[in-house]
Amino acid sequence: MAEFLFTEAQNMFCLEVRRFGQKELLPGVRERARQASYPKELVKKIADVGLLGITIPAQYGGQGADAITLGIAMEESGRADSDACLFVILSALMNFVLGHGAEEVRQEWLPLIARGEKVGCLGLTEPEAGSDLAAIQATAVRDRNSYILNADKNSTTLGMQADVTVVMAKTNPKAGRRGISLFWFPSIFPE
Ligand SMILES: Cc1cc2nc3c(=O)[nH]c(=O)nc-3n(C[C@H](O)[C@H](O)[C@H](O)COP(=O)(O)OP(=O)(O)OC[C@H]3O[C@@H](n4cnc5c(N)ncnc54)[C@H](O)[C@@H]3O)c2cc1C
Structure with missing residues (x-):
């Protein structure tokens, strides 16, 4: 061994x-x-x-x-x-x-x-999607040069303190887990 x-x-x-x-x-x-x-x-x-x-x-x-x-x-x-x-x-x-x-x-x-x-944090989990991340409902739809992100996340460790959240969202909902993208999303909390 x-x-x-x-x-x-x-x-x-x-x-x-x-x-x-x-x-x-x-x-x-x-x-x-x-x-x-x-x-x-x-x-x-x-x-x-x-x-x-x-x-x-x-x-x-x-x-x-x-x-x-x-x-x-x-x-x-x-x-x-x-x-x-x-x-x-x-x-x-x-x-x-x-x-x-x-x-x-x-x-x-x-x-x-x-x-x-x-400091960064991860926004993966949702009220209805934990272990099975392919079940996330968050979507990101391309709008010219940007994305419209629609996401409801929870359980985000340091979420209220972090300067950026990596948000997991579906950009191609028909492709299951392969249609998920990560978004670098700077926080908008006031200091
Ligand atoms: C301390 C802590 C910090 C966290 N930080 C973050 C964070 O920073 N960002 C973030 O996005 N999330 C975070 N989470 C959330 C974490 O990722 C989820 O709790 C985890 O993915 C489980 O999801 P759930 O709680 O919805 O449970 P569920 O997915 O609903 O699972 C509930 C139970 O069912 C079991 N189960 C699920 N699927 C199956 C299956 N197919 N077969 C057999 N058993 C199954 C699980 O093992 C578990 O016992 C954190 C959680 C904790 C506890």
Whole structure:
């Protein structure tokens, strides 16, 4: 059976994130859990130690690290504060989504996400569509140079705090799951 062990560098990274979690994330975790939004200063601290740019390529201000390193960052940040871990996951997911997007959007957003200045979230789930994402009702209809997006989403983690939502909507409802597109939708909440 294949044996899996962390490398020395991964072990060191694990300890570094654990120390950061103990020092910066654990204090006040219970109080923060009762708040509607997560403190921006703490998001910045998480970014400053590189945890929001883990998988973001270096050319956009990230670390360009692999999935195992991301896993360590998620596990060790989540050990101290599960909400902090959400920021780590979501920044990596934003990078994944933008990997399939336009270069100009990557250039604009990825450095901001890596620095913790902008936060993204995912709008996939709907009142009548969870596990079966092919059942989503959201539609996006082309209207000259733009799309008219009609969507009713719920369960969006950080939805009230994020600066951008990746919205899943059908652009070709007859094509089932293959007719679904992702929209990069900057939030319109007031500051
Ligand atoms: C903490 C948390 C954070 C979340 N964050 C986000 C987010 O950021 N963005 C977002 O879009 N959504 C988010 N979600 C929603 C999440 O993706 C959905 O809850 C999930 O997809 C399940 O959908 P549902 O709750 O509608 O349950 P359903 O899909 O209705 O499932 C209910 C139950 O039926 C079972 N089931 C479903 N289909 C089948 C099947 N074919 N065969 C056998 N069993 C089945 C499921 O396993 C489950 O036990 C979050 C959910 C949680 C709990």
